[in-house]
Amino acid sequence: MESQVAGGPAGPALPNGPLLGTNGASDDSKTNLIVNYLPQNMTQDEFKSLFGSIGDIESCKLVRDKITGQSLGYGFVNYSDPNDADKAINTLNGLKLQTKTIKVSYARPSSASIRDANLYVSGLPKTMSQKEMEQLFSQYGRIITSRILVDQVTGVSRGVGFIRFDKRIEAEEAIKGLNGQKPLGAAEPITVKFANNPSQKTGQALLTHLYQSSARRYAGPLHHQTQRFRLDNLLNMAYGVKRFSPIAIDGMSGLAGVGLSGGAAGAGWCIFVYNLSPEADESVLWQLFGPFGAVTNVKVIRDFTTNKCKGFGFVTMTNYDEAAMAIASLNGYRLGERVLQVSFKTSKQHKA
DNA sequence: TCATATT
Numbered sequence: 001m002e003s004q005v006a007g008g009p010a011g012p013a014l015p016n017g018p019l020l021g022t023n024g025a026s027d028d029s030k031t032n033l034i035v036n037y038l039p040q041n042m043t044q045d046e047f048k049s050l051f052g053s054i055g056d057i058e059s060c061k062l063v064r065d066k067i068t069g070q071s072l073g074y075g076f077v078n079y080s081d082p083n084d085a086d087k088a089i090n091t092l093n094g095l096k097l098q099t100k101t102i103k104v105s106y107a108r109p110s111s112a113s114i115r116d117a118n119l120y121v122s123g124l125p126k127t128m129s130q131k132e133m134e135q136l137f138s139q140y141g142r143i144i145t146s147r148i149l150v151d152q153v154t155g156v157s158r159g160v161g162f163i164r165f166d167k168r169i170e171a172e173e174a175i176k177g178l179n180g181q182k183p184l185g186a187a188e189p190i191t192v193k194f195a196n197n198p199s200q201k202t203g204q205a206l207l208t209h210l211y212q213s214s215a216r217r218y219a220g221p222l223h224h225q226t227q228r229f230r231l232d233n234l235l236n237m238a239y240g241v242k243r244f245s246p247i248a249i250d251g252m253s254g255l256a257g258v259g260l261s262g263g264a265a266g267a268g269w270c271i272f273v274y275n276l277s278p279e280a281d282e283s284v285l286w287q288l289f290g291p292f293g294a295v296t297n298v299k300v301i302r303d304f305t306t307n308k309c310k311g312f313g314f315v316t317m318t319n320y321d322e323a324a325m326a327i328a329s330l331n332g333y334r335l336g337e338r339v340l341q342v343s344f345k346t347s348k349q350h351k352a
Numbered sequence: 353t354c355a356t357a358t359t
Binding site for chain 2: 110144
């Protein structure tokens with residue numbers, strides 16, 4: 001993560017110049033851990049507290065979905081002392097937390113070459129074991145993880161599995177070599193392709209969350225036209241249907257001086273979004289508001305010196321009804337540990 | 353017939 005400078009009194013004298021290893025990279029391979037199979041509902045604070053009980057933490061991060069803020073079930077911990085990292089592996093690896101058994105291991109150095117190295121395999125013989133599947137794939141490289149999905153009730157293989165290689169090149173070679181091939185003694189060929197990236201799922205996950213939260217917020221019989229409008233549109237979005245609603249939502253009375261920004265270039269409805277994380281960027285706003293309709297502009301307000309988001313931003317949408325829908329759906333939406341506040345921007349001139 | 357491992 002961050003460069004660490006060796007300052008140990010017992011270490012060899014360092015030459016002048018950058019206090020880095022000969023390869024120019026900082027060496028956190030002895031202090032940086034990856035933690036997998038965390039319970040879905042574990043928070044950053046709980047994560048830090050659990051691993052902080054071992055020793056001083058330099059930094060730690062529970063990895064979450066960029067858009068929905070949901071935990072992705074893994075995280076990183078960087079200890080100040082390599083001995084604490086070792087201790088964390090020995091004492092916390094295999095710990096059972098709720099339904100999960102967490103895995104604690106040293107993190108490989110992060111690089112582009114190890115990303116997108118995860119394969120989805122289907123059409124496997126039901127009799128093939130995880131070990132046999134690994135043997136089949138191991139000729140193409142170092143396998144980091146493997147799994148065969150099983151029927152929840154019977155425990156029998158579903159013929160579907162995952163293989164994560166150390167390097168993406170190895171995964172590519174495995175696809176070339178094994179996709180469409182019959183394993184020894186198998187009746188049918190297997191399909192080998194890259195597994196879905198979690199980020200591809202987030203659009204759908206967002207819509208699901210929005211639909212659920214919307215359904216909760218407007219719980220009750222759907223006889224009111226406004227409610228029907230919202231739910232119809234959320235369902236339409238989920239199915240990718242674009243259509244105009246014949247039902248007009250609440251009138252636009254009482255909106256004088258609110259939201260509507262004039263000017264040829266900036267015409268549209270300006271929306272104020274509050275409680276963004278310091279890490280938020282424009283893409284988050286595009287992805288949050290895009291599903292609701294035409295978005296012409298997004299802006300994250302950043303601190304000039306740190307370049308971190310100051311906690312708020314603005315989105316401009318062309319159509320009133322789509323902006324109103326976005327506000328109704330996203331106001332109060334939980335993004336990670338934060339609850340968004342979303343409203344039409346109020347004009348500053350009129351404030352006391 | 354896609355669960356979750358690279359900040």
